[in-house]
Amino acid sequence: MPIIGVFMSSYDFDESLVRLGFSDFFRARVLSSALFERGLAVPARVLAEARGRYSVSTGDEVFAAVLAGHVEHAGEHAAVGDFVLVARPSESLARIVQVLERKSAFRRRAPESVLAQTIAANVDLAIVVAAHAADGADDYVRARGLNPRRIERYLRAIRDAPARALVVVNKADQNADFEAHAAALSRELRIASVISTSTESGMGLAELTAELLPGSTAVLVGASGVGKSSLTNALLGRSAQSIGSVRAIDTRGRHTTTARELFTLPNGAMLLDTPGMREFGLFADDGADSSRTGFAEIDELAPSCRFRDCKHQNEPGCAVLAAVEAGTVRGERLNQAHKLERELAFQRDRHDPQRQMAQTAKRKAQAKATRSLQKSPWKR
Ligand SMILES: Nc1nc2c(ncn2[C@@H]2O[C@H](COP(=O)(O)OP(=O)(O)OP(=O)(O)O)[C@@H](O)[C@H]2O)c(=O)[nH]1
Ligand SMILES: [Mg+2]
Ligand SMILES: [Zn+2]
Structure with a gap:
């Protein structure tokens, strides 16, 4: 906890806060804050967020926090990774009185919604995770795991953040040709850094760790089921994030990871695991041909x-x-395409309140019609 400095300009922030990624960029902003100067608030970093509740760390203390009323009314929002000023916690609950200007922000582009969602704030490195398809897997699986078009959309969002980009293709253990696939991807995306990993064999994990610098912040993004949480656990050396079974994701369109938390790795780098964003590039946001x-x-x-x-x-x-009909295209393939399309539509609807309401109304009307159908033979 800082003591009100007599010489603010030479104020030394806690080493523990620096380890959380606190740099000169934020230092200047904290020092110019009247709240800090008057000893009413201290700098901290948002480690996790769930439904308006935050977990923040000052470096040597972690506590629960909520947005102060005036911050909320101003329409401001704190995201995981944000540096904030918090009013000293009264008991256990602190108040975020100011969200400090961001160095960078990885945002989901969702033009069908008015709000672009900030996935992670103040990230230095964003890692797009994809997965090598199992030997013999069909195009349906390939389209899900290793899709250059989709990866490109992530790369664009990373450029906008701005942050350094890295592409990791996980599950190398299940594809004998993983090296050729990674090289082809690297050529197609014109990005040098494509790392193949496997959380099963441990392959590529050292190479990946070398990219994660102490005091820097990295975020894992990518489709559901590619192994982001598995990588997080492998890098952390413990089971912090729960892992999903691919089957459950495929059949019910559920994401395993719902919580976002900034973890500190053994080497001092910070890492944020995020829920799979299958809907990420699926909005017709860039003139992409959605009929494909x-x-x-x-x-x-x-x-x-x-x-x-x-x-x-x-x-x-x-x-x-x-x-x-003529037998030149397998019917099963068309079924798979329809299934994928339904899944995408589901994802789109989930993020569009208006469509959601329309869907609910439709379901209710259908249920009512069904009920009256069932009743009519008996009640008349
Ligand atoms: N063969 C193989 N399977 C893996 C590897 N890494 C993860 N898996 C499996 O892939 C499935 C999904 O892994 P998760 O780590 O939950 O995937 P995720 O990207 O976090 O998924 P969401 O949280 O839904 O976004 C699990 O069944 C893992 O056991 C790997 O390197 N090789
Ligand atoms: Mg996960
Ligand atoms: Zn047609």
């Missing part, structure tokens, strides 16, 4: 469909359905 399914033979035929936005479900003049 990622299934090569289907996308090749789509331009021949009568309607430009053909969903290949029951539209007249659908070239894909014709091909399935």
